[in-house]
Amino acid sequence: MLGTIARAASRYALLVMAVWVLLAGVGNVAVPQLEHVVKEQSRAFFPTDSGATQAAQRMGKLFGDSDSNNIAYVVLEADRTLGEPDRAYYRALAERLRTQTPGVESVMDLWDDPAAAAVFESRDHKAAYLMARLSGQLGSSTATEPSLPCAGQSI
Known part of the structure; x- marks a missing residue:
């Protein structure tokens, strides 16, 4: 099974790389940026009543x-x-x-x-x-x- 996947990945290496780049681009657009999430969701290190x-x-x-x-x-x-x-x-x-x-x-x-x-x-x-x-x-x-x-x- 893994041998078949490896052969297919080798044979279609450019296509596999293109799919990975496409997935990375879609993920970057679809998932909120970490900086934005941290800024919006950050909380004080110590509770205000500590x-x-x-x-x-x-x-x-x-x-x-x-x-x-x-x-x-x-x-x-x-x-x-x-x-x-x-x-x-x-x-x-x-x-x-x-x-x-x-x-x-x-x-x-x-x-x-x-x-x-x-x-x-x-x-x-x-x-x-x-x-x-x-x-x-x-x-x-x-x-x-x-x-x-x-x-x-x-x-």
Whole structure:
């Protein structure tokens, strides 16, 4: 049985390929595009009543910040102790993310605050980070559109 199919496929190879190309084209037109389905059907990663989502929203409200749970951390790292040029770069990056990056709702840059700097810097003083709240709730189509690519270009 399989031998017969193999011989027929060999004999009519061009016809078999044409049928496969035709089926692929029909399937591409008939079946909805994956990007469209994801955009229309996406749901938040965390339920709106979950503790993580409620905590992120509460923290945003209490601190006059965004209530998004879509949070990204940007780490500044060097193989030496971070110095003043690194702080200047960090300040410029935070400002660029805050003012020139679509999809970034807020930036928490506490490394410049003497009272909080120790929390945002590694023990060996070779790394520091800032927290950025991006638009949309984590997992939603709003969250994936402009935020991360634009933030990546700013860095």
